[in-house]
Amino acid sequence: MLLLLISSIGWTKEATPVAEDPEIEKRMLALTMDLRCLVCQNEPISDSRAEFSNDIRREIREQIKANKTDDEIIQFLVDRYGDFILYNPPMKPTTLLLWFGPIVLFLIGLGSLVFYLKRRRIQVEEISLSQAQREKAEALLKEDNKGKDV
Incomplete structure (x- = not known):
């Protein structure tokens, strides 16, 4: 009874539910493996439990549903958060x-x-x-x- 009450209040950190479409989830996981969590910094977004990573995963799912390519999604995140979000930043000055x-x-x-x-x-x-x-x-x-x- 207490567990049900606590989980309904939202005090526990439960895993976010998987997307309705397993293909979207698979593509989202592939994208987030190469992206750095800006809160954890040494953890990919795919493994992080930080709220920031949950928001990024949600944003990526929405962009996948909007038929954006992987390059467009990554460019969107780089424009928003800078090259630091990439584990393999591009070679530039x-x-x-x-x-x-x-x-x-x-x-x-x-x-x-x-x-x-x-x-x-x-x-x-x-x-x-x-x-x-x-x-x-x-x-x-x-x-x-x-x-x-x-």
Whole structure:
């Protein structure tokens, strides 16, 4: 009884009902897999339970019923919310850093590592001992070995 009362008030988050036409639902799901939820940001609209995603799915269903193509629907969403809604934004001047930034950062890191290792190799060069230092080290080692034999 309490569950019926709660669900009638609308406090529970129930899954939205599937569209009457399974073809519309299938097409809507295919479209929303490549669209980012602007509330969740790391979740596709197809998987998100945010109100924003519910609204977008509803809008997409309406546009599908209005015989809009997939490209027209995506363009509508990009015009409304910007390229950020796309998981694969187009290559244009404003997204060049997004596309090539990781490669540039990797090359900078690799160059820094090579520079550091070359500099370290020069600092760690083997230091040769003079004859007197070598004899003193051998004498210390012999003393140490005598102490262990006893």
